Amino acid sequence: MGQIHYPLSHLPERVSIREVGPRDGLQNEDVILSTEQKVRLINCLSDTGLKYIEVGSFVHPKVVPQMADTAEVFARIDRRPGVVYSAIAPNAKGAERAIAAGVDAVQVFLSASESHNKSNVNMRIAESLAAAGEIARIVRGAGITFEAVISVVFGCPFEGDVPIEQTLDLVERLVDLGAEQITLGDTTGMGNPRLVQEVFIAFRERFPTVPVRFHPHSARGAGIANALAALQVGIDRLDASIGGIGGCPFAPGARGNICSEDLVHMLHEMGIETGVDLPNLVECSRLVEELLGHQVPGQTLRSGICGHIPDGRPNPRFRASNSAIHVAG
Ligand code: ZN
Numbered sequence: 001m002g003q004i005h006y007p008l009s010h011l012p013e014r015v016s017i018r019e020v021g022p023r024d025g026l027q028n029e030d031v032i033l034s035t036e037q038k039v040r041l042i043n044c045l046s047d048t049g050l051k052y053i054e055v056g057s058f059v060h061p062k063v064v065p066q067m068a069d070t071a072e073v074f075a076r077i078d079r080r081p082g083v084v085y086s087a088i089a090p091n092a093k094g095a096e097r098a099i100a101a102g103v104d105a106v107q108v109f110l111s112a113s114e115s116h117n118k119s120n121v122n123m124r125i126a127e128s129l130a131a132a133g134e135i136a137r138i139v140r141g142a143g144i145t146f147e148a149v150i151s152v153v154f155g156c157p158f159e160g161d162v163p164i165e166q167t168l169d170l171v172e173r174l175v176d177l178g179a180e181q182i183t184l185g186d187t188t189g190m191g192n193p194r195l196v197q198e199v200f201i202a203f204r205e206r207f208p209t210v211p212v213r214f215h216p217h218s219a220r221g222a223g224i225a226n227a228l229a230a231l232q233v234g235i236d237r238l239d240a241s242i243g244g245i246g247g248c249p250f251a252p253g254a255r256g257n258i259c260s261e262d263l264v265h266m267l268h269e270m271g272i273e274t275g276v277d278l279p280n281l282v283e284c285s286r287l288v289e290e291l292l293g294h295q296v297p298g299q300t301l302r303s304g305i306c307g308h309i310p311d312g313r314p315n316p317r318f319r320a321s322n323s324a325i326h327v328a329g
Contacts, residue, residue: 012236014273018052018213019045019260020239021288022073023088025246027057027066029292030250035069037291039076045242046080049276054239055085055103058094061327069099074101086147090121091131095138107183108132110174112150112167114185115158120151129173136177148174149183149215153199154226155190164202171207181211183239186226189219189256193229200233210320215238218244223264229259238263243285243296259298261285269306278305 022042026033033041038056045053055077056070070087079085086105089095098106110128111117117125130146153167171182181326184199196214203212214237216223216232227238244259261281264274285301 004062008232008270010234011231011270011272012234014236014275015231015267015327016052016237017050017260017264017274017276018054018086018214018237018239019050019242020215020257021055021242021245021260023054023056023067024239024257025241025243025288027064028246029066031292031294032066033291034320035072036075038069038073039093041242041284041287041291042073042077042085044280044287046078046083047277048280048284049274051082052084052086052276054107055087057090058097058101058289059088059090071097071101078241084145086145089135089139092134092138095135099139099144105147106135106139107149107153108135108174109149111156111187112153112162112170113156113159116152116156117156125170129170129177130315132174133177136179140178145180145313147176147181147183148177148179149185150174151185152190153184153188154192154195155188157188157190164199167199168202168206168253171203171210175207175210181237182207183213183215185215185239186217186223187215189217189223189322190217193225193227196226196229197233200230200235204234213239215239216258217256218258221224223256223258224263227263228266240264241311242281242298243288243301244298245288245292246294256297259285259296259300261300262298265300265305 056073057067059072061068062066084104086107087098087103088107089098095106111120114125117128136146156162214235216226240260240263241257242260244257246257264276264278264281267274268278282301285296285298289296
């Protein structure tokens with residue numbers, strides 16, 4: 001009827017955030033935290049209301065020394081009821097170690113492009129799918145959630161554009177293996193908002209009911225814009241990293257996870273619920289700085305939370321209707 005369509009009025013009311021800092025973030029840091037320090041960080045994150053935390057990875061310790069103590073970390077963290085503590089397994093042995101450590105969910109990683117898969121795990125995609133099948137059997141046989149992450153969906157550093165159908169064919173194979181959630185990753189930050197929407201609209205058309213999550217990277221500054229673009233087409237599951245660690249924008253080869261507290265801040269200001277206590281999350285970011293011994297890329301830690309001006313007066317722009325009702329304290 002000639003009405004103007006305002007896309008921002010169609011955003012999800014609530015967004016689920018998976019915190020990937022302890023794995024994706026720390027894995028890409030030069031500083032290797034002690035087990036004790038990782039446990040402190042994860043316990044801090046567990047107290048924020050986050051419902052999904054990527055704890056570590058059961059890869060060979062020689063390949064990723066930062067993650068060598070993942071089983072020990074699982075043994076020592078305080079597990080909060082209702083929080084999913086996940087880990088990555090690259091093969092059957094990793095899956096068995098993950099199960100023994102008591103993980104809630106196991107993720108497999110594959111690339112949408114052959115060249116990236118080869119470079120990342122030295123296998124063809126078909127070989128990675130065979131490995132994923134073996135992992136799925138072990139994990140699902142143990143009654144644990146099996147999930148899949150597809151890398152470089154929005155651009156491959158070797159091949160450039162990745163055909164959407166190529167990604168979706170891979171999704172179909174992973175769903176057939178029993179993947180309960182699919183994550184599409186913009187691993188090298190090559191995505192843009194228009195492409196993000198095209199990919200997720202195509203995903204939804206082909207897989208109307210498969211739970212899907214977006215893992216944006218901000219290697220070229222578009223991460224949070226891409227996250228918003230995904231929300232506009234109904235994607236309500238996003239990955240982010242505390243402090244934005246795992247990709248300092250000033251470091252060569254920066255990976256650039258988007259920053260959890262910056263994302264939560266933006267969502268709360270928009271009236272979108274996350275279930276996360278933002279001031280507590282910012283404190284976790286402060287802890288990350290202390291543990292790593294350098295500043296994090298996240299901006300909220302520097303600028304402060306709107307509505308949390310030091311004398312305690314609420315920012316009038318901070319709507320009482322949104323979920324982050326911390327204006328009184
Ligand atoms: Zn990442």
